[in-house]
Every structure is written in C-alpha cells, then in structure tokens.
Amino acid sequence: MATKQMEGYESIYSASGMLDAEMMKNLMQSFEIDCILLGESIGSTYGLTVTPVGGVEVMVRKEDVAKAQDIITKYQDGELEEE
Numbered sequence: 001m002a003t004k005q006m007e008g009y010e011s012i013y014s015a016s017g018m019l020d021a022e023m024m025k026n027l028m029q030s031f032e033i034d035c036i037l038l039g040e041s042i043g044s045t046y047g048l049t050v051t052p053v054g055g056v057e058v059m060v061r062k063e064d065v066a067k068a069q070d071i072i073t074k075y076q077d078g079e080l081e082e083e
Contacts, residue, residue, distance in 0.1 A: 006059060009036065012068045013058040021056035027075060028060060033068055035060045 012035075015021035021037050028035045038057040060068045074080050 006036075006038065008061060009059040010062050010065050011038070011057040012060050012065055013072060015056040015058055018056060021058055024058045024072070027071065028058070028068055031067070031071055033060055033064045033071075035068075 013021075013024050015024055015037075018037075025035050025037060036059045038059050039055060071080070
C-alpha cells in the first residue's frame with residue numbers, strides 16, 4: 001500500500017491511471033466508503049495513463065482504511081459476491 005497521506009485520509013490503492021482509479025472509487029462507493037482521487041491532474045494534462053507519473057492514489061478516511069483494504073483483497077481474490 002502507498003504511504004501518501006492527506007489530513008484525515010490515507011491512500012489504500014495506487015492506481016495505474018484514471019480508469020483504474022475510477023473503478024476502485026466506484027467499488028469503494030458501492031460499499032458506502034467515501035473516497036477521493038489524488039494525483040490525476042498531471043496524467044490528464046500530459047496524457048500519461050500507465051506510467052508512475054500518471055498514477056492516481058485512491059484515498060479514504062482513516063477510519064475506513066481497514067474495511068477498504070479488506071474489500072480490495074476480496075476483489076483481487078475474486079471473492080466479492082453480488083447481493
């Protein structure tokens with residue numbers, strides 16, 4: 001996990017670009033976890049989408065970090081089920 005921090009928020013996922021970040025943001029919001037994306041502007045400005053410069057940090061409130069990390073693990077392991 002990334003260690004970048006903002007006041008009250010912590011990075012829970014380093015996305016390779018805006019599409020990856022938006023997918024993760026939508027996943028978090030589907031579990032009622034508010035999140036913000038950090039770092040997308042430079043990638044958009046210069047058209048970088050799959051490089052470290054075009055990376056985007058998915059940030060959630062510190063109190064939601066454990067829940068968000070659990071969701072990401074289940075998502076990556078293919079264990080999320082539709083309700």
